Amino acid sequence: MQSSVWPRIRSLLPPTLEEFPQELGPEVDGAIVMCMKEAAACVYRGDLGRCGQLGEMIMDYSWEKLNGRNWRDVSRDWRTAYSYGCLFKVLGDCAGGLEFNKDEALRVCDMSLLLGAEIMDNVISKVIQILSDPLSKDSVETPESTTDLTHRKQKRVRDTQGNEAEAEPNGHIPEKMPRPLTPVLCANTTIPTVRCPSLEHFRQNYLIPQEAVILDGVIDHWPCMKKWSVEYIQKVAGCRTVPVELGSRYTDAEWSQSLMTVNEFIDNYILDQRPARRGYLAQHQLFEQIRELKEDIGIPDYCCLGEGDEDDITINAWFGPAGTVSPLHQDPQQNFLAQIVGRKYLRLYPVSETRRLYPFDSSLLHNTSQVDIDNPDADKFPDFAQAAYQECILCPGQILFIPVKWWHYVKALDISFSVSFWWS
Numbered sequence: 271m272q273s274s275v276w277p278r279i280r281s282l283l284p285p286t287l288e289e290f291p292q293e294l295g296p297e298v299d300g301a302i303v304m305c306m307k308e309a310a311a312c313v314y315r316g317d318l319g320r321c322g323q324l325g326e327m328i329m330d331y332s333w334e335k336l337n338g339r340n341w342r343d344v345s346r347d348w349r350t351a352y353s354y355g356c357l358f359k360v361l362g363d364c365a366g367g368l369e370f371n372k373d374e375a376l377r378v379c380d381m382s383l384l385l386g387a388e389i390m391d392n393v394i395s396k397v398i399q400i401l402s403d404p405l406s407k408d409s410v411e412t413p414e415s416t417t418d419l420t421h422r423k424q425k426r427v428r429d430t431q432g433n434e435a436e437a438e439p440n441g442h443i444p445e446k447m448p449r450p451l452t453p454v455l456c457a458n459t460t461i462p463t464v465r466c467p468s469l470e471h472f473r474q475n476y477l478i479p480q481e482a483v484i485l486d487g488v489i490d491h492w493p494c495m496k497k498w499s500v501e502y503i504q505k506v507a508g509c510r511t512v513p514v515e516l517g518s519r520y521t522d523a524e525w526s527q528s529l530m531t532v533n534e535f536i537d538n539y540i541l542d543q544r545p546a547r548r549g550y551l552a553q554h555q556l557f558e559q560i561r562e563l564k565e566d567i568g569i570p571d572y573c574c575l576g577e578g579d580e581d582d583i584t585i586n587a588w589f590g591p592a593g594t595v596s597p598l599h600q601d602p603q604q605n606f607l608a609q610i611v612g613r614k615y616l617r618l619y620p621v622s623e624t625r626r627l628y629p630f631d632s633s634l635l636h637n638t639s640q641v642d643i644d645n646p647d648a649d650k651f652p653d654f655a656q657a658a659y660q661e662c663i664l665c666p667g668q669i670l671f672i673p674v675k676w677w678h679y680v681k682a683l684d685i686s687f688s689v690s691f692w693w694s
């Protein structure tokens with residue numbers, strides 16, 4: 271018996287083996303080229319089990335090539351091979367019957383989007399679309415990926431302050447992350463807010479003079495403003511694999527990145543906020559990877575004042591718990607930071623203050639200040655206290671314009687989802 275998705279997935283492939291692309295470049299070992307030819311032949315003679323096995327072999331072998339060197343030195347040929355491995359593995363999985371695990375197939379597709387190269391006119395994204403269709407229901411759902419939170423076995427109890435908390439299996443109630451206090455802002459440092467300014471007003475008063483401003487009322491019509499919540503993200507993206515930043519801030523030595531499903535991220539870092547655990551889904555590929563989320567947002571109209579095309583705009587997702595910090599840093603493009611869920615505190619310093627902010631010397635961190643804004647060391651950074659800044663609490667529905675290269679420090683005051691648009 272075959273899964274119900276199989277006919278739709280099969281229809282994405284060329285009708286004959288002869289038309290199946292042989293796109294592997296010269297860097298790929300002959301043995302892998304042979305595996306790929308054999309896997310393609312298996313598809314057309316209906317031996318999908320073998321096709322899946324070969325796909326897994328190609329994935330494993332190319333994985334070593336992808337991870338054996340610096341990412342920027344990895345050749346596109348091996349990334350292409352990795353994506354073909356993923357495709358064959360998923361074809362094998364999807365053709366299977368009862369034991370077809372949709373979440374595992376989605377995981378493999380995401381690995382291809384994250385690490386591989388685009389193949390066969392973006393076939394992997396098309397497979398994801400079919401797998402994500404709620405009408406394809408014959409797969410095995412694994413407990414970790416179920417969107418229903420009630421499956422979790424941990425007992426809910428009350429902590430010492432009467433708040434509901436989850437006990438660990440040994441009955442210990444974990445210490446909860448204290449919610450950050452809402453800073454009180456001073457009138458003369460507060461970033462001004464304007465409601466729906468005209469393009470010309472924004473250009474004359476903020477873009478040309480390079481002044482920060484909060485724009486109110488310009489994204490009220492984006493579907494995300496009504497739809498997005500933790501539950502919604504779980505529903506549309508829970509089973510998707512994404513990179514997550516682990517650690518309090520990227521300047522810390524123990525900071526790292528890890529791949530996990532959105533559900534794992536939400537369960538372990540959003541809903542379970544222990545001080546020792548910090549995770550941030552901060553990613554510029556998220557909207558390319560998860561099209562359902564991209565459909566919920568727009569592009570701020572003011573981006574048309576830039577010189578680039580819409581395709582040149584980088585859209586980043588920032589999803590994390592209260593207390594998540596992005597250390598003081600600057601970026602090389604203009605930025606519209608749109609706040610969708612929760613509030614964020616931001617502090618901005620103009621480029622002219624760079625000397626007082628003590629950027630790191632290293633080429634990797636030259637755009638990051640050494641000063642810990644929450645706890646500045648006046649002995650090491652004596653001029654920092656004199657640096658002039660502006661600040662704001664960015665609320666849902668607002669966009670903050672951060673001029674190019676302005677330094678910005680960000681702290682989430684609530685569970686927060688923001689979307690930033692880097693444009694020039």
Ligand SMILES: O=C(O)CCC(=O)C(=O)O
Binds near residue numbers: 586595678
């Ligand atoms: O929201 C954040 O944590 C950081 C945002 C940011 O740095 C950016 O959009 O450039």
